[in-house]
Amino acid sequence: MNLLETVILGIIQGLTEWLPISSTGHLRVAERLVGLQVPILFDGVLHLGTLLVTLIFFRKDLKELLAALGRRDFKSEGGQLILPIIIGTVPTAVIGLFFGKTIEAVFSQLLPIAGAFFACGIMLYISKTGRERTNGVCLLEAVAIGTAQGIAIIPGVSRSGLTIAVALLLGLKREKAFNFSFLLSVPAIIGALGLTLYEQHAALATAGIEWIELIAGVGVSMVTGYLSLRILRKIVVGRKFYLFAFYCWLFGILLLALSFSGF
Secondary structure (H helix, E strand, O other): OOHHHHHHHHHHHHHHHHOOOOHHHHHHHHHHHOOOOOOHHHHHHHHHHHHHHHHHHOHHHHHHHHHHHHHOOOOOOOHHHHHHHHHHHHHHHHHHHHHHHHHHHHOOOHHHHHHHHHHHHHHHHHHHHOOOOEOOOOHHHHHHHHHHHHHOOOOOOOHHHHHHHHHHHOOEOHHHHHHHHHHHHHHHHHHHHHHHHHHHOOHHHHOOOOHHHHHHHHHHHHHHHHHHHHHHHHHHHOOOHHHHHHHHHHHHHHHHHHHHOOO
16 A cells, blocks of 8 residues: 555545545445555554544533543533443444454445445435434433444444434434534544454554555544534534435445446
């Protein structure tokens, strides 16, 4: 892998990680199109860039949450999110630990990834039927959203797309659905990256990926990730979130065509 390929993958990661169109699905397809054999750890390292963007973008919310945790205050605005985030992380971890490798094997080809894009599009579209009624996230809702986050390890299923869609269908107000989705992503991304580093720490050197390429990929994913996050917030609040369904369906059709053509 050369520096240009790393930068291109970093751009794809940054743009598609937060927009509800599946960064993993796009990375798999892009790597396949250019014939790259990239270890999963490389994709995980690119997620580090978008994680840093999340920490920066939601720094105020995270500061309030951590301050409330330090005071053991579960009644303030930040404190009320502590238990839902913890509870929501559990199903995400269970799905990742017990089904991650199976999902990785099943969704290694274009045809199942295309099916995942179609399914994700359906969820995005029906999210417009949700009725905003609450700013609070109860524990059962946290389990549902966390389960959606776990399912989103499937390439072609967007993490932000599925979690926000489920939150909207459960009746969360749009701003709260957006915020909770990304706050919930922080422990999930850290955990997934840590596990991947533990299991594949030597994979990058074996693949011949240098530090300069990693730094470039992470840097580019941070810049594009910040821009896409700002765009997504405006789209969610502006009630246009469901329109990404059409992109998912069109991309799914493209993948079907590539699959049936023998690619």
